[in-house]
Amino acid sequence: VKAALLSIGDELLVGQVVNTNATWLASKCTELGITVLTVSTVGDGIDMIVEEIRRLMTLADVVITTGGLGPTHDDLTDEAILALAGASTVSPLPNNVGTAPGMLCEREGAMVIAMPGVPIEMKRMAEEVVLPMLSERIEEDEDVWQYRVVQTTAIGESKLAGVIGPVSDFLGTSTLAFLPNYHGVRLRVGARGASREVRQHELQRVIAEIKSRAGKYIYAEGETSLAETVGRLLKIRGETVAVAESCTGGLLGGAFTDVAGSSAWFEGGIISYSNAVKENELGVSHDVLQTHGAVSEEAARAMAEGVRHRLSSTWGIGITGVAGPDGGTEEKPVGTVWISVSGPRETMVRRFTFGTDRTSNRARSVGAALAMLWKQLV
């Protein structure tokens, strides 16, 4: 099965919005074994939309569009699909998050699927309706690529590559991609073969090789977040966690509570952005703040221990750092972050030196804190 993706919207052509929809859809199609031939973008003009869908129908078996399905006058995809469909049937696809339904139509041997452009609506529709439907179209015995993901953390990309060693020793015809993010490195293994069974067997063989080399860094197989894994481990142990956040300002709490059911193991926390909150709500001593500063090993430790004590949780995490762009000094440059994990037996503290970008410094701090707690739980 060959697919072509089409993103619709002036906002993409004027460079106002990064096209993350196409990337996400391409990765999902690839995981299913569908080859994405091309990704294209056109604006909110009815002629351009119709013409482009027609062109893509001649190239691919499935054309998937996103965008242009809303209620306003510049949403023209539904009109385009109706124009293209002619006498063919157009079926609606349910939208469980928003108001505009998707559309499906088959014509001249090609399937055209139209989904909304709002990422959350598109993803839900894709996961619940479109991808399962496409999956059924892929024959059991077809010679396609199949992929599986192994999630690692607490190790960087280069070090992980060193630990795994020369991949040519064990990959054979399979592939291995290193995909780093703020919480760790995703390893995507690809295998091809004449049947699902052959592919599954080959994927298992390669993953077993990776496990034998880098097993201690693997926290999950498949699409599981590090926060989800940490939560599952806490729940099994009957333990809880609380957070004391300065430079991350609530993002670690946000990551924990992104997991459905997190109330079973996440107690809450204190966002201690000002020194007054660090002192009054977490009991960080005035002396520590005066002598060592708010960004220090001592402050991180006092924050983790303070929140653990205050909220009566099993574990406490403290994060304090200089996210940037301002506030850096020679001794503590932008990107300096202290993270502490306090537990029943001891309190650990680590210093990290990230980069100069505020957003990525904050995201990397969250990832590093999760990795530190994860290591204590396995």
Place this chain on the structure above:
Amino acid sequence: VKAALLSIGDELLVGQVVNTNATWLASKCTELGITVLTVSTVGDGIDMIVEEIRRLMTLADVVITTGGLGPTHDDLTDEAILALAGASTVSPLPNNVGTAPGMLCEREGAMVIAMPGVPIEMKRMAEEVVLPMLSERIEEDEDVWQYRVVQTTAIGESKLAGVIGPVSDFLGTSTLAFLPNYHGVRLRVGARGASREVRQHELQRVIAEIKSRAGKYIYAEGETSLAETVGRLLKIRGETVAVAESCTGGLLGGAFTDVAGSSAWFEGGIISYSNAVKENELGVSHDVLQTHGAVSEEAARAMAEGVRHRLSSTWGIGITGVAGPDGGTEEKPVGTVWISVSGPRETMVRRFTFGTDRTSNRARSVGAALAMLWKQLV
């Protein structure tokens, strides 16, 4: 001048890399007044690359490619450009950051520009060579499109469309796009005209029309976030804000502290995910939690007032709701969120009924809380 952008590389088609190059280039072209007609992507196959550049040459005056210029076997763009050029001259474009030069060739009235795919190399080459060259081609008096963004909040897309009324009454040859997100609706106005002055004047005219109809919902012109705007207003007033978050678990604090320099007006907060934290850290009475429940008008009010008092801030925000997927009841279904804003004069509370998706319920809660505080500050 009309441009077509082509991104080249298998990594884009399998969804490994988000295509930020195309977004950046599209925004730069748009700023210059160049209309980007289409953005497309093909893999590392010589025939596809040649065929796609040929097609784009028939649509646009300038075709700009990125990717496929490196030293490895899968870098085929240089080969494609040479094949297309025939007897025409191919000029190299200097690369001051990396090793692979860009390429320029003019044929059949179209200009083809090939740049590297590494973002930092592409951006430097674009800024130093390509964009100045294209700028020269655009006469001051040429008939191009220009865009400006107006940000609105505290009103939904359909209602806003109703408030603005029939756009044909005032748009003329200009365009207006509604781009909703979780914090509001972005309005993108486009105007064309024979000179920069004419276009600026027309943009001002249309924006003045929008302001006269929907002015009370506009929080900024240009690319400013709602949290940034709220922070700026607080700073001007010499006031501060603190947050008490239940279902958002820290995301509102995360949004405030995403703004550089937020320590001037953001005090911190309490993530009161459990009832114990609501009682002990925010002073929500046991009676309120027993009688009305943690998701109630009374609890939201007590949270906002509690955090305002505890952290000695000018404003306190409380958020409590059922994010889902579990925890809904007939009386309080998933998507029910109470938000309270407590200030020097009074405490306001509003009930929202969002959807069934946990992630979007949380994001919409953050947007609604920011909008409520913004309304108190203007």
